[in-house]
Amino acid sequence: MESGTTPEIFHMRIKRYLSAVAIVICVSLLAGCGVGTIVTTPIEYAAKGVWWTGKTAAKGTYYLGKGTVNVLTYPFHNDQLEGIASWYGPDFHEKPTSSGEIYDMYKLTAAHNELPLGTYVEVNNLTNGKKVVVKINDRGPFVDDRIIDLSYAAAKEIDMLRNGTAPVRIRVLE
Numbered sequence: 001m002e003s004g005t006t007p008e009i010f011h012m013r014i015k016r017y018l019s020a021v022a023i024v025i026c027v028s029l030l031a032g033c034g035v036g037t038i039v040t041t042p043i044e045y046a047a048k049g050v051w052w053t054g055k056t057a058a059k060g061t062y063y064l065g066k067g068t069v070n071v072l073t074y075p076f077h078n079d080q081l082e083g084i085a086s087w088y089g090p091d092f093h094e095k096p097t098s099s100g101e102i103y104d105m106y107k108l109t110a111a112h113n114e115l116p117l118g119t120y121v122e123v124n125n126l127t128n129g130k131k132v133v134v135k136i137n138d139r140g141p142f143v144d145d146r147i148i149d150l151s152y153a154a155a156k157e158i159d160m161l162r163n164g165t166a167p168v169r170i171r172v173l174e
Contacts, residue, residue, distance in 0.1 A: 083147030085123060085168040087155030088140070097138035105152035108132060111140035112148050112170075120173040123148065125158040125166045132157040133173065 089105040097103050099117040115121065119136045134154045141149040148170060152161070160166040 079172045081147055081170045082126075083168065083170075084145050084165050085125075085148045085150055085155075085160065086141055086143065086146050086165045087150040087152060087160065089152035089155075099137040101137050103138065103151070107151060108134045108154045108157065109137045109151045110134040110148050110154060111138035112136045113139055113141070115172065121148075122171045122173055123150065123154065123158060124169045124171070125160060126169060127166050128159055130158040 088111070092103045093105045095103050097109075097111070101109075103109070110121070110123070112119075112121075115136045117136055117138075120133060121136065122131055122133050124131045132150075132154050134150060138149070141147075146165070148168065150158075150160075155161050158166065158168075
């Protein structure tokens with residue numbers, strides 16, 4: 001207690017101080033309620049403004065710089081996806097990809113909207129049974145019914161250049 005302060009004034013100051021602290025704590029807790037984000041795929045990290053490190057995560061709750069992220073699912077080794085593949089080539093050749101690598105249409109690479117950059121996948125052309133292993137180093141395709149954009153070399157490997165698209169099964173390797 002400060003000298004010259006009565007016990008009543010001292011207790012009143014303590015009550016005000018504790019009330020202010022309680023208000024700050026309540027506001028902080030309520031503000032925290034809005035930062036919880038549920039994501040089901042790595043691409044949703046970008047949509048929510050949270051940086052995805054490219055590492056596969058187990059289900060659970062993770063606290064990142066931009067808030068809480070509840071991870072529901074991520075692709076794991078041998079996960080499989082089916083859909084339509086397309087390819088891209090000359091217009092993007094020697095331009096930067098989402099991973100920062102320079103796109104080389106003669107390398108076995110691909111673009112996918114959700115798989116972590118650097119993931120290797122096996123792409124199986126369901127029309128002819130031909131397969132190719134590619135590295136995901138870019139984002140896309142940006143057409144609703146497509147699940148992967150292959151480089152020219154990858155598309156050539158599974159014989160889909162002429163048609164431009166093909167039904168495929170993608171299997172996550174690593």
